[in-house]
Amino acid sequence: MIVTTTEKPSASARLKAAELAGELGGKLVERRNRTLKQLSERYSDAELLVVTSGELRYYREASETPLYFHPSMAYVRVKRLRKGERDPLVELSGCRPGDSVLDCTAGLGSDAVVFSYAAGPEGAVTALESEPVLCAVVREGLKSYRTELPDVNEALRRIEMVCADHASYLTSLPDNSFDIVYFDPMFRQPVTESSALEPLRALANHEALSPETIAQAVRVARKKVVIKEKNNSPEFERLGFERCPVKKTSAVGYGVIMIEPKQCKQPT
Ligand SMILES: C[S@@+](CC[C@H](N)C(=O)[O-])C[C@H]1O[C@@H](n2cnc3c(N)ncnc32)[C@H](O)[C@@H]1O
Incomplete structure (x- = not known):
């Protein structure tokens, strides 16, 4: 390159x-x-x-449209949150001010931006991306992109981008170290209408999630593990997620694993 x-x-x-x-x-x-x-x-x-x-x-080629960071839909979603409107991901993940979120599939960072705004200045979002070029483009964009809203700019700056494979990163973390662990993998069957993700496809890691990775996420999460997938995907069942109800016409759906209170050590 x-x-x-x-x-x-x-x-x-x-x-x-x-x-x-x-x-x-x-x-x-x-x-x-x-x-x-x-x-x-x-x-x-x-x-x-x-x-x-x-x-x-x-x-990817000089003649093609380049990939660059832009908050695009995240900006629209955050503006809705500012008006007190709901965001499905924020709602079903239960993300609240002060929460820590591990976004295991950063991509273009849109969901991370929404989480960062919802978690607020007392919260923290770490976003993992396995592909180094994509990670660099998004990391630098989060540092420098300016919207006209200072609180949104602050939400961008608070995200910590890490270039890492989520399987090994999760293994290195202590138990219960994040409130929410989130996955938005490349769909097993792409949603063809999703042209927003087109430039990302060529660069992205398309590997399927493994049950072992989800078991690590459950160990690391204090509240919930959340996945986004194609609405009718068998991945929800294969990976042990409970599907959240969505409109029949919706192309994407969410699955959740609620974390049971993990046992505390008995006093000796
Ligand atoms: C569908 S995109 C995520 C889009 C993102 N939620 C957004 O709002 O922009 C999935 C991303 O996860 C990344 N990814 C896939 N497997 C990964 C892994 N094992 N570790 C870290 N990132 C991974 C892909 O390279 C891709 O950029």
Whole structure:
């Protein structure tokens, strides 16, 4: 992958490109006045990561629409929450101010943003993404993207993005260390109308969740483990989730595992 900047980069954009090339094992290339297509041909590499003044843009090919961070639907959902309206994920996860949330499948960070707003300044959201380029694009976007609403910007900044596979990350955590553990894996059968996720598909990890990972999530969660899947997916049963009722017309559904009060140690 080529890592470069825009044609007239600031000193900080140059520095960021160098850092990212090191982090992601990319080839740091000075842009000068060359087009992305020219760079791609010159260095025989189709993949490009471009550091602009405000964001990172990842191109699988110079001619394609890039992947970049944008809160998109999350912004709409957070604005609804600000007006006191309900959000299905916040409601069924029971996420409240002060909660800690582990989002095991960060993707473009939309659900993490909604959780971060709902958990508030006293809460905490850690978002895991196994794919390094995607993780970097979203991490940098969460640090710098500005909406016109300061409380939403603060919710973006509070999210801690971690580039990690959730199976090994969960294993490393102590029991009961997060209130809510959330999974939104790539659906076993994609919902074709979901064009918003199209640029993500090529980069994402498509591996199925294992029952062992869910057992780890149950150990780590204090309140609930939640999964999003295609409405009629057999994954809910296979992984031991209770389906939450959704409209018949809804393409996606949610499943929940309620955590029983875990036994306290008896005093000796
Ligand atoms: C459907 S997307 C999540 C979308 C996200 N909820 C949002 O609101 O933008 C699933 C993401 O989980 C990531 N993923 C899949 N398996 C993973 C794993 N084992 N560890 C960490 N991330 C994983 C994929 O790479 C993909 O980016």
